[in-house]
Amino acid sequence: MSSLRDITTWQPLLRLLHAAHADTLSASGGHVAGQIGPGGWSVPLPYRPPQPGRASLVSDNQVEFDAVGLITEALVKDGSDSVSFVVEASSTPGGLRLHLIEPSSSVEPGVATAHPGTLLLADGALPEPVRRLPEPVPGAAPPASADVDLLRRTLREGRPGAYRISTAPGGTGPSLA
Structure with missing residues (x-):
C-alpha cells in the first residue's frame, strides 16, 4: 500500500485540523479541504505570527511543517506531484473521514482549499454501477x-x-x- 494512503501518514495533520476546526468538523456536513505538494501547500490551519520584534521562523510552526512533511515525503516516494484532500465530519462522534483527490486525467487541480478539484466526465460517460449489468440469478422469479x-x-x-x-x-x- 502506498504510504500516501496510510492513515499514519495523515494522523498528525488530521489532529491539527480537528483542533483548529472542532466546531466545523463536529457539525453534520462540516468539512475542511486543502492541497499539498512538495513545493508548497494550502492547508486551513491558523497563522501563528512571530514574536514581536523578530522574523517568522520555521520553529514557530514546526508542528504544521512536520505534519505536512510526512505527506510530502509520501508524495515524493510515490512519484506524485500533489494531493488535494477533504476532511469531513463522520457519523461516529468525534470521527473524521478523509478523502484524497489525486491528480489524474479525470481531475483538474483546484485553486483554493475550499475547492480542491473538479471531476471531469467525458461526454456520454456513465458511472461504473450503470455500466455493470446485474449478475444473473438462476431460478429467480418475482414473488x-x-x-x-x-x-x-x-x-x-x-x-x-x-x-x-x-x-x-x-x-x-x-x-x-
Whole structure:
C-alpha cells in the first residue's frame, strides 16, 4: 500500500485540523479541504505570527511543517506531484473521514482549499454501477404477491411520465425502463 494512503501518514495533520476546526468538523456536513505538494501547500490551519520584534521562523510552526512533511515525503516516494484532500465530519462522534483527490486525467487541480478539484466526465460517460449489468440469478422469479399494475400506478403517481414498465424478457416479471 502506498504510504500516501496510510492513515499514519495523515494522523498528525488530521489532529491539527480537528483542533483548529472542532466546531466545523463536529457539525453534520462540516468539512475542511486543502492541497499539498512538495513545493508548497494550502492547508486551513491558523497563522501563528512571530514574536514581536523578530522574523517568522520555521520553529514557530514546526508542528504544521512536520505534519505536512510526512505527506510530502509520501508524495515524493510515490512519484506524485500533489494531493488535494477533504476532511469531513463522520457519523461516529468525534470521527473524521478523509478523502484524497489525486491528480489524474479525470481531475483538474483546484485553486483554493475550499475547492480542491473538479471531476471531469467525458461526454456520454456513465458511472461504473450503470455500466455493470446485474449478475444473473438462476431460478429467480418475482414473488406470487407481485402486482405489476400497482407498481405502475404508484410510479406514475409519483413521477408521471418518468417510467415505462414492461415485462422482463422471458416473462419473469416487471422491469423499469
